[in-house]
Structure formats: structure tokens, C-alpha cells
Amino acid sequence: MKIKLHRIAHARAGDKGEITNVAIFPYREEDYPRLQEALTPEAVKGHFAGLVAGKVIRYDLPYLKGFNFVLHGTRKGGVSAALDLDAHGKAFSSALLEMEIDWPEE
Amino acid sequence: MKKIRIGAGAGYAGDRIDPAIELAEKGAIQYICFDCLAERTIAIAQLERQNDPRAGYGQFLRERVGALAPYCAKGLVMVSNMGAANPSAALDAAREAAGEKRPGPLKIAAVTGDDVLEKIAESLSPVWESGLPVREYRDRIISANAYLGVDAVVPALRSGCNIILTGRVADPALFLAPLVHEFGWAPDDWHLLGAGTAVGHLLECAGQVSGGFFSDPPFKNVPGLSRLGFPLAEVGADGTAVITKAPGTGGSVSVMTCKEQLMYEIHDPAAYLTPDVTADFSRAELLDAGPDRVLVRGASGSPRPELLKVSLGIHEGYIGEGEISFAGEGALARARLAAQIVKDRLGHRSVAASDMRIEFIGFDSLLGPIARRAAPPPLDIRLRVAVKAENRRTAEAVGEEVEALYLNGPAGAAGARKFVRPVIAVYSSTIEREKIEIRVETAELK
Numbered sequence: 001m002k003i004k005l006h007r008i009a010h011a012r013a014g015d016k017g018e019i020t021n022v023a024i025f026p027y028r029e030e031d032y033p034r035l036q037e038a039l040t041p042e043a044v045k046g047h048f049a050g051l052v053a054g055k056v057i058r059y060d061l062p063y064l065k066g067f068n069f070v071l072h073g074t075r076k077g078g079v080s081a082a083l084d085l086d087a088h089g090k091a092f093s094s095a096l097l098e099m100e101i102d103w104p105e106e
Numbered sequence: 107m108k109k110i111r112i113g114a115g116a117g118y119a120g121d122r123i124d125p126a127i128e129l130a131e132k133g134a135i136q137y138i139c140f141d142c143l144a145e146r147t148i149a150i151a152q153l154e155r156q157n158d159p160r161a162g163y164g165q166f167l168r169e170r171v172g173a174l175a176p177y178c179a180k181g182l183v184m185v186s187n188m189g190a191a192n193p194s195a196a197l198d199a200a201r202e203a204a205g206e207k208r209p210g211p212l213k214i215a216a217v218t219g220d221d222v223l224e225k226i227a228e229s230l231s232p233v234w235e236s237g238l239p240v241r242e243y244r245d246r247i248i249s250a251n252a253y254l255g256v257d258a259v260v261p262a263l264r265s266g267c268n269i270i271l272t273g274r275v276a277d278p279a280l281f282l283a284p285l286v287h288e289f290g291w292a293p294d295d296w297h298l299l300g301a302g303t304a305v306g307h308l309l310e311c312a313g314q315v316s317g318g319f320f321s322d323p324p325f326k327n328v329p330g331l332s333r334l335g336f337p338l339a340e341v342g343a344d345g346t347a348v349i350t351k352a353p354g355t356g357g358s359v360s361v362m363t364c365k366e367q368l369m370y371e372i373h374d375p376a377a378y379l380t381p382d383v384t385a386d387f388s389r390a391e392l393l394d395a396g397p398d399r400v401l402v403r404g405a406s407g408s409p410r411p412e413l414l415k416v417s418l419g420i421h422e423g424y425i426g427e428g429e430i431s432f433a434g435e436g437a438l439a440r441a442r443l444a445a446q447i448v449k450d451r452l453g454h455r456s457v458a459a460s461d462m463r464i465e466f467i468g469f470d471s472l473l474g475p476i477a478r479r480a481a482p483p484p485l486d487i488r489l490r491v492a493v494k495a496e497n498r499r500t501a502e503a504v505g506e507e508v509e510a511l512y513l514n515g516p517a518g519a520a521g522a523r524k525f526v527r528p529v530i531a532v533y534s535s536t537i538e539r540e541k542i543e544i545r546v547e548t549a550e551l552k
Contacts, residue, residue: 010326010362012319014371017235017534023369025362027325050475059375063391063404064365070373080146081422081531083463083492091472098476
């Protein structure tokens with residue numbers, strides 16, 4: 001079945017210039033390997049089509065059991081010059097948590 | 107074993123003041139650090155200073171110093187970058203604000219040396235965002251501030267200052283400096299400096315690690331959010347620490363809040379660049395150590411970057427915005443029609459499409475295409491048009507065109523608002539360390 005990441009994980013976004021990072025962690029640490037398979041940088045870039053113009057890099061966090069996604073080419077001009085209502089990109093965490101992935105029935 | 111208790115008094119210039127007082131009162135802390143200088147804040151402060159040579163220090167400086175002075179006179183040490191663009195003026199203001207409380211003897215310091223505008227204005231160092239040399243921006247540059255590290259703060263701590271006000275000091279360095287001072291960590295002990303930087307990074311946004319920016323019911327619940335307590339760390343000489351908060355305060359410090367904050371604004375977790383160290387959080391562990399207590403260990407580091415980062419404030423014209431709402435069935439269609447009207451009319455004023463953004467608040471302003479895939483559209487939609495322009499008049503036209511939709515646009519246009527603000531873009535470059543001259547100015551209260 002398909003499930004929204006919001007049901008199984010929590011996330012926080014941060015900004016530096018036109019780069020936004022979103023760190024995401026499963027609520028249950030045992031779900032880490034399954035997310036590692038599902039959340040490829042390509043899949044995440046596809047989810048963010050129209051919001052992320054540049055590359056998407058994933059850093060794995062095996063000690064914290066999570067992933068740090070670094071999204072290049074967001075919010076043109078950065079927080080001080082972007083025309084976006086959300087010039088900081090704070091809502092990028094909610095945006096990632098809207099992504100749907102395949103998940104086994106429990 | 108010696109432990110240092112260090113608290114966070116603010117996470118940004120406009121942050122709440124009462125949790126800092128609560129922390130000083132109930133947190134049994136020796137140090138309280140206030141990070142009040144976002145990238146853009148210092149450029150705005152520089153503009154204030156240009157208009158008034160006694161201005162340009164942080165918002166709420168007087169309030170914060172006044173509130174904390176009685177605790178500082180009893181041994182608490184306050185460190186803050188609230189000096190912003192004018193640490194010397196901040197020193198005078200702090201002396202006055204503290205003096206009004208008659209707290210007893212106090213030594214206050216202002217640290218300068220981060221303002222490198224004169225040194226860098228003709229520089230050939232490339233601006234990261236454009237690749238052009240800094241000197242190409244000389245007509246539009248407002249401010250240039252180097253990110254200083256612990257070596258800017260430690261001398262004032264050594265000379266026994268109770269309140270230390272700096273300009274641009276890297277956020278985690280405000281917290282790392284007391285640790286270096288207390289434990290005598292060597293300036294090239296990259297492991298300990300990395301561990302201390304992790305502690306500073308966890309604390310520097312204050313409430314963001316103790317339950318702020320976190321609650322998401324029913325999945326993530328935080329008790330007492332209206333009484334959110336600011337965090338503190340209990341740090342050992344080996345760099346391990348417990349993140350916690352004062353007893354009886356609202357909020358929550360958990361492994362989950364710490365995970366989110368440790369990665370906040372981080373790119374490569376193995377290479378977080380600061381003036382003091384290249385910090386490595388990739389093997390950091392966060393462990394539950396009891397209610398509202400999280401043990402942090404395993405962070406490390408490697409040699410610091412050779413050059414210092416410089417933050418440049420650059421004039422970049424104006425942003426104008428206009429907003430107006432539509433309701434009921436067909437609200438989105440009417441909002442789109444309204445947007446097209448504004449676009450057509452602004453086209454006559456030669457505003458380029460690339461400098462214009464149209465959003466529908468309540469529909470797609472935050473999520474863009476992700477939200478547009480969801481159906482059906484809501485019954486309450488707010489059109490927002492934002493434009494960037496070289497001159498103020500063009501930027502103002504956006505709000506005027508949106509407002510005029512009241513009488514001249516689609517049916518039921520409601521609640522128009524308009525805004526204009528100057529744009530200070532923040533770009534980055536670098537400067538050689540040997541060009542920095544750190545100076546400490548002090549004032550004493552008897």
C-alpha cells in the first residue's frame with residue numbers, strides 16, 4: 001500500500017542561501033533501512049519537481065537513523081531576496097512529508 | 107568531574123525575553139549565550155548605524171541586559187552577538203541599562219574586528235553566489251562582516267568580563283568560547299572543538315531544541331508550549347554533554363527534538379564549517395538520559411578552514427507585494443483571473459516575468475505543484491503577487507494594482523493588503539585570517 005511519509009517520519013528544514021536542507025527521521029528506528037531504499041535522491045527530486053531546480057544530495061545518518069537531503073536551487077535569491085512567501089523554506093519539511101511511498105500492510 | 111552549565115537566552119534578535127530570565131533564575135547556569143544575528147540582521151543594523159552613529163546594535167539589547175544584569179553581578183556570564191553592527195554603542199547602552207538596575211560591580215566588554223568593509227571593498231576575492239570579485243559590488247555594498255570564532259571571545263572571558271557583546275561571531279562559537287575558556291581546550295584540538303560545536307549548534311536556536319518548531323499533533327506532542335523553556339547544556343571536559351532545560355518550564359527535550367536540531371541548516375554532516383573547526387556530526391549519538399535529558403556524544407572535528415567566511419550585505423532594489431482574497435465556489439478561478447489582470451497591467455510597466463511571483467495562499471503558496479495535485483481547491487483563496495524591481499516606484503505599483511482589483515477585478519475581491527521593502531541581499535565571500543584585528547573595549551559599573 002501507499003503511505004505518506006508524514007505517518008511514519010518527522011522532519012525539519014533549514015536554509016543557507018538558495019540551498020534548503022531537510023532532515024528526516026523515521027519514528028521507529030527499525031524503519032531506517034526501508035526508508036533508505038525508498039528515499040533515493042532521484043525519487044525525492046521527482047517529488048520536489050517545480051520547487052527544486054538543482055541537484056538533490058542525500059547524506060545518510062546511520063547513527064541518528066535518518067537522512068539529510070540537501071536541495072540545491074530553491075527560493076531564488078535566498079531568504080533576503082526571494083519573492084516566495086516562505087522565503088526561508090520552512091515548509092519544505094512538510095513538503096517532503098507529503099511524499100507517498102510503498103509500505104507493507106501492518 | 108567539572109561540568110559547565112550553559113544556557114541559550116535567545117535564538118534570534120526578536121526572541122522572547124522571559125524564558126531567558128527563567129533560565130537564569132532556575133537553570134543553575136554559569137553562562138547564558140544569546141544568538142541574535144541572522145545573516146541579514148547585521149546588514150539592516152549597518153543601515154541603522156549609517157543613519158545614526160549611536161544605533162546599529164541588537165533589538166532588545168537594553169531589555170535583555172537590564173533583565174540579566176542582577177544575575178551577572180552574582181556570577182552569571184552573558185555572551186551575545188547583540189553588538190551587531192555597532193558593539194561600541196552597544197557597550198554604552200548596556201552600561202546604561204545595567205546601571206539602572208544597580209546590580210553591583212559589573213564588567214562589560216565590546217568586541218570589534220568583524221567589520222571588514224574597508225578591508226574587503228576593493229578585494230578580488232570571489233563572491234560565492236556569482237563568481238564576480240567583491241570589488242564589482244562596491245557601489246551597492248552595505249556591510250561586510252567576517253565570521254569570527256572563539257579567539258574573539260575568549261580574551262574577554264579571561265579578563266573576567268560579566269557581559270560580552272560582539273558583532274558577527276559564528277553562532278556556535280558563542281557557546282564554544284566559554285567551554286574553551288573553562289576547560290582550556292587547545293586551539294587545534296579538533297576533536298574537542300568539534301564536540302563543543304555540536305553542543306553550540308544544538309543550543310543556538312534556543313527554543314528549537316526544547317520543543318519549539320516541533321509540535322505536530324497527534325504524531326508529535328509538546329506539553330506547555332505557551333510556557334516553552336529555553337535549553338541548557340551540562341558539558342564535561344571531554345565534550346560530552348546533556349541537553350536539558352530548567353525544571354518546571356514548558357516544552358520538551360527529547361532524542362527527537364535533538365535529532366531535528368542537530369541537522370538544522372547542515373549540509374554535509376561530516377563537514378560543518380565554522381571559523382574554529384570543521385565539525386563532524388556524522389557519528390554523533392543522541393541518547394535518552396531521563397525526562398527532558400538527552401546525552402550527546404561522538405561529535406568530532408578536523409582542522410578549521412584556512413579562510414574566514416565574510417557575509418556581504420548588498421542593495422538589490424525593492425520587493426513589492428499585494429494580496430487579495432476570494433471565497434466560495436470558483437474562488438480559485440477568480441483568483442487566477444485577478445492574477446492575469448495584474449500581470450497584464452504590470453507588463454506595461456516593464457516588470458520582467460522572472461522578477462514576478464504569483465502564489466495562491468491557502469492553495470499552493472507553500473507546496474507549489476505538490477498541493478496543486480490535490481483536489482478539490484479550497485473555498486478560501488488569497489492571491490499574492492510579489493515583484494522585485496530596481497526602483498521603489500515600480501515595486502509600489504504591485505500593491506496598487508492588486509488593491510485596485512477591489513473595484514475593477516473579479517467578483518467578491520476581499521481584504522487587500524500591500525507592502526514594499528528594500529531588498530538587502532546577503533552574499534558570501536572570504537578573507538584571510540591575518541587581516542582581522544580583534545579589539546576589546548570594556549566599561550565597569552561600580
